[in-house]
Amino acid sequence: MKSAVIVFPGSNRERDMLYALEHISGHKPITVWHQETSLPDVDLIVLPGGFSYGDYLRTGAIAGLSPIMKAVKEKADKGVRVLGVCNGFQILTETGILPGALLRNAHLKFVCKEVKLEVATNKSVFTSAYSAGEIIRCPVAHHDGNYFADEDTLNRLDGDDRVAFRYTSETNPNGSIRNIAGVMNEQKNVLGMMPHPENLIEPAQGGTDGRGIFESALEWVA
Amino acid sequence: MIKNDVDITPELIAEHGLKPDEYQRILDLIGREPTLTELGIFSAMWNEHCSYKSSKKWLRTLPTEGPRVIEGPGENAGVVDIDDGDVVVFKMESHNHPSFISPYEGAATGVGGILRDVFTMGARPVAAMNALRFGAPENERTRHIVSGVVEGVGGYGNCFGVPTIGGEVNFDARYNDNCLVNAFAAGLAKADGIFLSEAKGVGLPIVYLGSKTGRDGIHGATMASAEFDDDSDEKRPTVQIGDPFSEKLLLEATLELMKTGAVIAIQDMGAAGLTCSAVEMGAKGNLGVRLDLDQVPCREEGMTAYEMMLSESQERMLMVLDPNKEDEAAAVFKKWDLDFAIVGETTDDQRFKVYRHKELMADLPINELGDEAPEYDRPWVPSPKLDPIAASDVPAPADLGQALIQLVSLPDMCSRRWVWEQYDNLIQGNTMSGPGGDAAVIRVGDKGKGLAFSLDVTPRYCEADPIEGGKQAVAECWRNITAVGAEPLAATDNLNFGNPEKPEIMGQFVGCIQGIGEACLALDMPIVSGNVSLYNETNGQAILPTPAIGGVGLLPDVTKRIGKSFVAEGETIILIGNHTGHLGQSIYQRDIVGKTAGAPPKVDLAAEMKHGTFVRNAIRAGRLTAVHDISDGGLLVAVAEMGMGSNKGGSKIGATLTPNGGIPLHAWAFGEDQACYVVTVPAGEAESLVKEAKTAGIPTQVIGTTGGSELTVEGVSPISLADLDAAHEGWLPNYMSAPDTH
Numbered sequence: 001m002k003s004a005v006i007v008f009p010g011s012n013r014e015r016d017m018l019y020a021l022e023h024i025s026g027h028k029p030i031t032v033w034h035q036e037t038s039l040p041d042v043d044l045i046v047l048p049g050g051f052s053y054g055d056y057l058r059t060g061a062i063a064g065l066s067p068i069m070k071a072v073k074e075k076a077d078k079g080v081r082v083l084g085v086c087n088g089f090q091i092l093t094e095t096g097i098l099p100g101a102l103l104r105n106a107h108l109k110f111v112c113k114e115v116k117l118e119v120a121t122n123k124s125v126f127t128s129a130y131s132a133g134e135i136i137r138c139p140v141a142h143h144d145g146n147y148f149a150d151e152d153t154l155n156r157l158d159g160d161d162r163v164a165f166r167y168t169s170e171t172n173p174n175g176s177i178r179n180i181a182g183v184m185n186e187q188k189n190v191l192g193m194m195p196h197p198e199n200l201i202e203p204a205q206g207g208t209d210g211r212g213i214f215e216s217a218l219e220w221v222a
Numbered sequence: 223m224i225k226n227d228v229d230i231t232p233e234l235i236a237e238h239g240l241k242p243d244e245y246q247r248i249l250d251l252i253g254r255e256p257t258l259t260e261l262g263i264f265s266a267m268w269n270e271h272c273s274y275k276s277s278k279k280w281l282r283t284l285p286t287e288g289p290r291v292i293e294g295p296g297e298n299a300g301v302v303d304i305d306d307g308d309v310v311v312f313k314m315e316s317h318n319h320p321s322f323i324s325p326y327e328g329a330a331t332g333v334g335g336i337l338r339d340v341f342t343m344g345a346r347p348v349a350a351m352n353a354l355r356f357g358a359p360e361n362e363r364t365r366h367i368v369s370g371v372v373e374g375v376g377g378y379g380n381c382f383g384v385p386t387i388g389g390e391v392n393f394d395a396r397y398n399d400n401c402l403v404n405a406f407a408a409g410l411a412k413a414d415g416i417f418l419s420e421a422k423g424v425g426l427p428i429v430y431l432g433s434k435t436g437r438d439g440i441h442g443a444t445m446a447s448a449e450f451d452d453d454s455d456e457k458r459p460t461v462q463i464g465d466p467f468s469e470k471l472l473l474e475a476t477l478e479l480m481k482t483g484a485v486i487a488i489q490d491m492g493a494a495g496l497t498c499s500a501v502e503m504g505a506k507g508n509l510g511v512r513l514d515l516d517q518v519p520c521r522e523e524g525m526t527a528y529e530m531m532l533s534e535s536q537e538r539m540l541m542v543l544d545p546n547k548e549d550e551a552a553a554v555f556k557k558w559d560l561d562f563a564i565v566g567e568t569t570d571d572q573r574f575k576v577y578r579h580k581e582l583m584a585d586l587p588i589n590e591l592g593d594e595a596p597e598y599d600r601p602w603v604p605s606p607k608l609d610p611i612a613a614s615d616v617p618a619p620a621d622l623g624q625a626l627i628q629l630v631s632l633p634d635m636c637s638r639r640w641v642w643e644q645y646d647n648l649i650q651g652n653t654m655s656g657p658g659g660d661a662a663v664i665r666v667g668d669k670g671k672g673l674a675f676s677l678d679v680t681p682r683y684c685e686a687d688p689i690e691g692g693k694q695a696v697a698e699c700w701r702n703i704t705a706v707g708a709e710p711l712a713a714t715d716n717l718n719f720g721n722p723e724k725p726e727i728m729g730q731f732v733g734c735i736q737g738i739g740e741a742c743l744a745l746d747m748p749i750v751s752g753n754v755s756l757y758n759e760t761n762g763q764a765i766l767p768t769p770a771i772g773g774v775g776l777l778p779d780v781t782k783r784i785g786k787s788f789v790a791e792g793e794t795i796i797l798i799g800n801h802t803g804h805l806g807q808s809i810y811q812r813d814i815v816g817k818t819a820g821a822p823p824k825v826d827l828a829a830e831m832k833h834g835t836f837v838r839n840a841i842r843a844g845r846l847t848a849v850h851d852i853s854d855g856g857l858l859v860a861v862a863e864m865g866m867g868s869n870k871g872g873s874k875i876g877a878t879l880t881p882n883g884g885i886p887l888h889a890w891a892f893g894e895d896q897a898c899y900v901v902t903v904p905a906g907e908a909e910s911l912v913k914e915a916k917t918a919g920i921p922t923q924v925i926g927t928t929g930g931s932e933l934t935v936e937g938v939s940p941i942s943l944a945d946l947d948a949a950h951e952g953w954l955p956n957y958m959s960a961p962d963t964h
Contacts, residue, residue, distance in 0.1 A: 009471055009558065009559065010381070010467050010470055010471070012381070012382070012383025012470060012649065013383070013649060015650065015651075016649065016650060016651040019651060020651070033557075051380075051381040051466070051470070053467065054381065054465065054466070054467025054468075055381070055467075056467070109373070109644050110376050110380055110644045110645075110646070111643055111644070112380075112642075112643055112644070112645060112646045112647055112648060141380070141646040143380075196648070199648050199649075204654065204665060204780070204781070205651060205653075205654075
């Protein structure tokens with residue numbers, strides 16, 4: 001699997017993501033600086049976590065205007081798989097590639113803890129390695145992860161089977177509406193999620209529940 | 223001749239924190255009246271915070287060398303060999319005064335400063351911790367300070383991208399008007415990739431890197447060298463404003479720059495900013511420095527030389543550049559959108575010359591600025607020794623179980639989850655054991671190694687007996703690192719005390735240093751970096767003596783680490799060490815009985831070494847299943863913590879314990895003897911372990927068995943672990959969610 005990780009000024013989980021991708025796929029990902037205007041041919045583009053542009057203005061807002069994002073959108077439109085994690089998810093909603101918005105956590109504080117996620121659908125290139133309804137462990141670490149969208153959008157997401165992950169109701173860490181932790185675009189080739197699967201991919205990290213997302217993407221390539 | 227258009231009056235001198243005899247020393251040194259800019263430079267270099275003038279004499283007595291020590295105190299951070307050509311670079315530093323005045327910004331810039339110290343040396347930060355001390359919970363200002371400090375620590379570290387994996391949080395009325403924020407950071411580098419601050423070569427460009435200079439933080443270091451009074455809130459403009467985003471860019475740009483080979487010497491701008499960094503680089507290299515302030519990137523217009531030399535704007539660096547690599551170096555900084563400006567050059571005249579608008583504003587002998595700083599042998603009196611108190615003289619609780627529930631829910635004893643969940647403790651993906659254990663553990667590189675970290679000090683012991691308290695701080699840190707299976711390598715110290723001009727306070731300082739030195743020597747844990755914070759005093763009331771110790775340990779095989787929580791039912795619980803039930807200065811005595819009396823527990827350093835080595839060997843041989851040291855709260859609290867932390871299919875594992883009939887029950891339960899560990903082993907393995915310990919001359923007692931969902935002490939009604947856990951987890955979130963009264 002060929003993959004690329006986009007690095008913005010202030011990205012800070014790009015190294016975690018590079019490690020996870022290489023560890024799981026066996027191939028070294030390409031790192032792409034945000035000022036580039038084109039992307040190489042890859043199977044998976046990842047927008048990693050962090051505080052792009054220091055979260056100034058709004059999380060993800062300035063990064064959404066970076067030169068590279070035009071290229072990312074073009075690739076996404078062509079069906080190339082795009083995964084945005086945490087700040088990457090925020091950037092994807094800011095650019096409108098994914099619907100909804102990530103508001104400040106309901107308790108107004110940064111939260112770093114392990115949560116439980118329900119795999120809301122396994123009919124996608126990102127979740128096929130899981131079984132539907134499976135409960136997995138995954139860490140979160142964010143200040144603005146409170147997913148919000150209007151009722152129509154939410155109903156459409158549910159109706160189209162585009163919610164990839166939900167927090168179990170007792171572990172929803174941020175007040176996300178309908179416990180939504182990750183959503184996909186209409187073509188289901190773009191996934192944005194707040195939790196960090198890249199930090200739970202090997203036994204040394206206390207578990208491998210996060211691997212499935214990367215393994216799913218791999219399987220669909222193979 | 224240098225022009226002087228401002229009258230240097232005695233008032234102006236006093237405002238700069240310089241004593242009349244210190245000013246006379248300046249006159250003698252330069253043979254004329256200083257300019258205002260020069261006076262500012264002297265005040266910046268000669269204040270307590272930068273010059274260590276009251277503490278230097280005593281700091282020299284600390285052991286700072288060892289086979290693994292590559293750089294000891296004197297550089298931005300200590301450097302310690304961790305095999306395979308890898309080194310760990312670490313330091314701890316206080317940001318007490320700013321954090322009290324402006325909790326969020328003070329704490330945030332404290333974290334920023336210590337991270338910069340680490341990456342200035344070429345190391346990528348991989349772990350952060352903090353020792354935080356706040357006023358009494360009922361003090362009207364405490365909640366506001368806790369909230370701001372924790373948010374500030376998180377705000378900076380989370381954005382920068384370093385896992386905050388451990389630390390301490392304590393409350394005491396003695397910190398009501400002087401909170402303590404001691405920030406620790408550690409980074410990794412290669413032994414041959416370390417950068418130092420010593421300038422080399424004449425006529426080389428001096429480059430300014432990072433964020434622009436503004437008027438923030440002017441005189442910050444001078445403020446940190448004075449006592450507070452009722453008007454301290456007026457000092458808010460001296461607090462710096464941090465921007466972790468810029469620091470993250472500066473980290474990446476600096477590490478990238480270092481790879482180009484362009485960096486000859488580098489120094490971050492911390493306390494006293496441009497002044498301190500330029501003087502340090504020049505003086506260490508025995509060179510002169512000429513600065514042209516017109517080239518310094520400024521955030522504000524019309525800044526004077528005086529303001530620029532004293533600004534403590536954050537996220538800035540100064541370096542000596544290889545002139546052949548100027549273009550390459552500038553390109554790196556342009557990529558990261560950071561300022562890169564040549565602001566001066568090295569000279570051979572050993573003078574520190576500062577120009578503004580082409581005019582000479584300061585012309586001072588560079589070596590003397592640092593070396594000739596006043597040094598005091600301040601008068602001191604030893605703290606009076608307290609007699610030991612017999613356990614039988616400390617009243618027993620009416621209900622042992624209730625006392626235990628009360629103990630685990632005390633402000634100083636409850637779970638710190640509310641704090642650490644606001645810190646990203648997982649980023650970088652190497653956190654093997656995060657906050658909440660005896661020591662935090664990270665994975666290092668791809669050879670299976672690990673590093674363990676712990677921050678410790680027990681201020682009430684230090685006040686009762688500075689020497690034993692100093693020893694105990696080191697011993698507990700060493701023990702915590704040992705308890706996860708790591709070998710303690712070295713430590714950093716952050717010495718927080720009151721006004722050193724008072725002989726009693728100076729006596730606490732001298733005593734603690736003596737104890738720290740003895741323990742570091744006996745336990746092979748040299749001090750490789752550190753920081754002193756004095757004048758933590760308001761309206762004459764000093765803080766408790768608080769010499770925080772930050773230790774680093776090595777695990778050759780990170781998978782051979784161990785946790786403190788019970789892992790299975792039916793295992794044997796063994797107490798290792800000589801547990802006599804020492805209640806003097808214990809948490810039980812202070813918070814349940816309501817008294818602080820008697821001598822604190824003695825620290826037998828030989829026993830620490832012997833017991834710790836035995837435990838570590840047993841961990842590495844895979845013979846133990848859980849280990850927890852005995853500290854605050856005593857044996858029963860330690861066992862309760864091992865149960866509360868356990869998780870067997872969603873429920874907790876309890877224990878049944880048999881007390882030592884030879885001592886009073888409450889002393890057995892809550893005594894805080896040192897050099898003691900509680901360990902568990904599979905039932906069949908207990909006998910051989912006990913036998914081996916006996917052969918080695920180490921006292922052990924089999925005290926019980928794991929199992930059930932309660933803590934059952936023979937002769938006492940069972941204590942539900944669920945109740946204990948609810949009390950333990952509840953206090954801090956409940957306290958913090960109460961309405962803020964300030």
